[in-house]
Amino acid sequence: MSDSFARIPVDLRALAESFLLHGCFVDGASYGSGHINDTFAVRFDQAGTPVRYILQRVNQRVFRDPAALMENIQRVTRHVAARARATGRPDPARRALTLVPTKEGGAFHRDDRGDCWRCYLFIEKARTLDLAENPRQAYEAARAFGEFQRLLVDFPGARLHETIPDFHHTRRRFETLQRTIVANPRGRVARVPAELDFVLSREAMVDGLLQLQSCGDIPERITHNDTKFSNVMLDDPTNEAVCVIDLDTVMPGLSLYDFGDMVRSATNAAAEDEGDLSKVAMRMPIFEGLVSGYLASAGSILTPAERAHLAFSGKLITLEIGMRFLTDYLEGDVYFKTKRSDHNLDRCRNQFALVRSIEQQEPAMQRTAERIIKTA
Numbered sequence: 001m002s003d004s005f006a007r008i009p010v011d012l013r014a015l016a017e018s019f020l021l022h023g024c025f026v027d028g029a030s031y032g033s034g035h036i037n038d039t040f041a042v043r044f045d046q047a048g049t050p051v052r053y054i055l056q057r058v059n060q061r062v063f064r065d066p067a068a069l070m071e072n073i074q075r076v077t078r079h080v081a082a083r084a085r086a087t088g089r090p091d092p093a094r095r096a097l098t099l100v101p102t103k104e105g106g107a108f109h110r111d112d113r114g115d116c117w118r119c120y121l122f123i124e125k126a127r128t129l130d131l132a133e134n135p136r137q138a139y140e141a142a143r144a145f146g147e148f149q150r151l152l153v154d155f156p157g158a159r160l161h162e163t164i165p166d167f168h169h170t171r172r173r174f175e176t177l178q179r180t181i182v183a184n185p186r187g188r189v190a191r192v193p194a195e196l197d198f199v200l201s202r203e204a205m206v207d208g209l210l211q212l213q214s215c216g217d218i219p220e221r222i223t224h225n226d227t228k229f230s231n232v233m234l235d236d237p238t239n240e241a242v243c244v245i246d247l248d249t250v251m252p253g254l255s256l257y258d259f260g261d262m263v264r265s266a267t268n269a270a271a272e273d274e275g276d277l278s279k280v281a282m283r284m285p286i287f288e289g290l291v292s293g294y295l296a297s298a299g300s301i302l303t304p305a306e307r308a309h310l311a312f313s314g315k316l317i318t319l320e321i322g323m324r325f326l327t328d329y330l331e332g333d334v335y336f337k338t339k340r341s342d343h344n345l346d347r348c349r350n351q352f353a354l355v356r357s358i359e360q361q362e363p364a365m366q367r368t369a370e371r372i373i374k375t376a
């Protein structure tokens, strides 16, 4: 692996031994394009039938309490799977991630280096995409993330653990950036005057959703919190969104964090790390697809204030993620995986270009959202 956190090679065969898997191990390889965990696909032969599984090493620099995180995932996946079965959805086994237990019956395995591993059934005949290709895909992704929120409205039992405290607290993210600028740990601050200007001049925006929450207009819900387009699996033959994945950050949050991150990740005409900023643009037809899909599934649970801030949430979350890339660049690339020097800076510039594009189109986005809300 060429990413910045590549470590000593993993013995996937030995690791797979820890889980309740049947058949013979064939091979395994690094898989996917996530920025956080280390993901591998392993193949087994089960009496002549090839079967794949996902093995994932949880990033413990990011997730400090893997046991709490895995408890969340166990509870949430069981709930979503039970709902898929109860509502008679076709193909229920592919509608939710399924954890494979360890041979001792645990939800995860700790290896002798202290790394935490989990195993999922591989969702076959479906794919994730980094870039949305058409409004139909956007509709499907948003419908799936909206359905996920709706299914968790009556989630029973104790409040979920906050796997990353203040994950989308945009004010705290802004303050962290300010502290990093002052500390300047890698001496990189002088290289980014334009980016600092960009974000510091938009400070007024960062409290937008927090204020609506504190005055009670938008409620705390159970949200996914990492609704990027590549975190939903699209069925190969039909393009239908079959399953929401990457559940590490499912915890109490705001619905608009989720919608905002869909806008950020799906409407961009360019990849998140595209360096040619002339290619970056918010694509209105994709935004329309997102609003329609989200309202189709979550419309019934949303408050008027949540409906009224769909376009704003896209701008805010894009600024927030841009800020996080910038902070990580200034800190020396310690959080997100990077594949080249200045990768985080490229991502930051890209996200800020997308904020600009959203700002230019925000009135039109707002009108579009209102039109769809009226007819939904």
Ligand code: ADP
Pocket (backbone or CB within 6 Å): 031, 032, 033, 034, 035, 036, 037, 038, 039, 054, 097, 120, 121, 122, 123, 124, 127, 128, 230, 231, 245, 246, 247
């Ligand atoms: P990260 O937190 O690093 O983003 P993800 O959980 O999103 O990790 O997984 C990375 C990629 O692995 C996904 O984008 C997807 O392509 C693939 N993946 C994850 N879980 C499954 C699964 N159960 N079945 C098939 N592919 C999966």
Ligand code: GN1
Pocket (backbone or CB within 6 Å): 033, 034, 035, 036, 037, 062, 225, 226, 228, 231, 246, 248, 249, 272, 321
């Ligand atoms: C990370 O795990 P992944 O790659 O789906 C990050 C998100 C960012 C995203 C930017 C736990 O998502 O918050 O929006 O990168 N996940 C975490 O691409 O920090």
Ligand code: MG
Pocket (backbone or CB within 6 Å): 034, 035, 230, 231, 246
């Ligand atoms: Mg992911």
